[in-house]
Amino acid sequence: MRNWQRNTPSSPQEVAVLLFPRFSNLCLANAVEPLRAANDMLMQDFYRWTYVTIDGAPVTSSSGLPVLPHQRLSDHPGGTYLFVASSYDAKAMATHAGAAGVRAAARRFQSVIGMDTGAWIMASAGLLEGGRATIHRDELTAFAEAFPSVEAVSDRFVLDGFYGTCGGAMATFDLVMELIRQTHGEALRLQLAAFFLHQVAASPPGPINTAHCSPMVEAAVALMSDNLEERLGIASVADRIGTNQRALGRAFQAELGAAPMTVYKALRLAAARRYAQGSSYSVAEIALRCGYRNAAAMTRAFVSEYGVPPSALRRHGR
Numbered sequence: 001m002r003n004w005q006r007n008t009p010s011s012p013q014e015v016a017v018l019l020f021p022r023f024s025n026l027c028l029a030n031a032v033e034p035l036r037a038a039n040d041m042l043m044q045d046f047y048r049w050t051y052v053t054i055d056g057a058p059v060t061s062s063s064g065l066p067v068l069p070h071q072r073l074s075d076h077p078g079g080t081y082l083f084v085a086s087s088y089d090a091k092a093m094a095t096h097a098g099a100a101g102v103r104a105a106a107r108r109f110q111s112v113i114g115m116d117t118g119a120w121i122m123a124s125a126g127l128l129e130g131g132r133a134t135i136h137r138d139e140l141t142a143f144a145e146a147f148p149s150v151e152a153v154s155d156r157f158v159l160d161g162f163y164g165t166c167g168g169a170m171a172t173f174d175l176v177m178e179l180i181r182q183t184h185g186e187a188l189r190l191q192l193a194a195f196f197l198h199q200v201a202a203s204p205p206g207p208i209n210t211a212h213c214s215p216m217v218e219a220a221v222a223l224m225s226d227n228l229e230e231r232l233g234i235a236s237v238a239d240r241i242g243t244n245q246r247a248l249g250r251a252f253q254a255e256l257g258a259a260p261m262t263v264y265k266a267l268r269l270a271a272a273r274r275y276a277q278g279s280s281y282s283v284a285e286i287a288l289r290c291g292y293r294n295a296a297a298m299t300r301a302f303v304s305e306y307g308v309p310p311s312a313l314r315r316h317g318r
Contacts, residue, residue: 004258006185008042013183014079015049016109018102019069020086020093020121022062027116030173031083037192038180041273043307052076054101062088073101078108081179083115090117090139094124103127112163113179115172119165123147133165134158140167186256190263191270194225216243217255224264228271231291234260269305272298276310283310 017031035047053059056072082105086093103125106112114122119135120143122128132151135143144152157166157175166175173196181189213221219241223232232240237260238248252260272290275281284295292298299309306313 003185004256004262005187006183008046008184012045013047013081014077015047015081015083016052016073016076016079016105017049017083017085018052018054018073018105019059019067020053020084020090020098021059022088023059023085024087024116024169025061025063025065026169027085027087027172028061030169031085031115031176034173034176034180034192034196037195038184038188041188041191041195042184050076054098073105076105076108078105080110082106082109082112084112084118084121085115086118086121087116087136090120094121099124099126106162110162113175114163114165115175116166116168119143120146122163122165123150127163128165131160131163132158133160133163134167134171135165136168186258187266190221190256190266191273194267194270195274213255214251216241216248217251220248220252220260221263221267224260224267228268228291229289231264231268234264237264265301266305268292269302272302272310273306273313276302276313286310 015035017028019028032049035049039045039047050071051067051069052071052073053069054073056069056075058066058068060066082102084102098121102112102121106125106127112122112127114133114135117136117139119128119133120139123133123143123146128147128150130149132153134140134153134155134157137154140152140154143150155167156171157164157178159178164175164179166172177189177192180192220237223237223240234248235245238245248260252258252263256263268290272286275286275289279286281289283299287293287295287298290298292301302310
């Protein structure tokens with residue numbers, strides 16, 4: 001059973017984002033934007049990230065975006081995650097210096113995550129020996145042939161012990177969201193998924209962006225998300241997706257670690273938070289739009305969930 005909520009660790013998590021020439025802008029954004037949004041949701045700078053390169057020199061993305069790194073990889077003291085972000089020409093980037101730099105740095109981090117073609121550099125550094133990994137599908141066959149001691153799979157992402165890999169820019173988003181879920185629980189991941197679905201037109205696959213939920217749970221959450229203002233009863237949700245309330249409750253507990261009503265409430269409060277942060281609606285109007293009969297009831301639930309009233313988020317621009 002998954003944990004709906006976990007206690008946030010007391011120490012911030014330090015992330016080094018290692019950029020190689022011709023890295024993907026989309027991959028980079030999908031790696032750091034969930035961390036930035038998680039900080040907003042947590043109302044603290046829990047995730048801290050630094051951009052690094054092997055030699056400390058500026059690096060340019062595949063679409064021409066220049067990035068001035070904070071420091072060389074060898075100068076970074078280490079932390080929770082080392083994100084290895086390469087895209088095109090990964091084989092050329094897996095030089096002796098590149099592989100050696102990643103291998104040495106890996107000792108200073110709790111986990112190393114290869115994004116897009118980052119698995120190639122990690123494998124060249126000897127980090128993936130005897131483990132499972134994935135990579136961008138255009139490189140999967142060549143990767144399997146070049147590194148026969150690594151079990152190459154076509155999954156969107158793989159977490160195997162201390163190492164993680166994913167198969168492209170969109171899969172990077174999925175992987176980082178999973179890392180956040182493992183640290184904070186399903187509740188924060190669900191709020192983040194709702195935030196990004198609200199913010200962008202081209203949303204990630206699935207209504208709540210999870211590879212682990214059954215079609216039943218995904219359909220139920222999608223239906224809840226579409227009915228925030230006019231709340232449905234859980235029995236009605238179950239009936240509309242072709243199941244019964246008991247079966248739906250068991251599925252939610254097994255897959256999300258919470259009852260359907262708890263998840264529904266989280267979706268409504270996440271919407272209320274977005275309105276508080278990004279709209280000019282009054283608290284009373286936000287309450288109505290999120291299925292509460294009055295502002296006082298919503299404010300009590302909001303304070304219980306986030307620790308502050310809606311007006312505080314608006315006031316501080318959080």
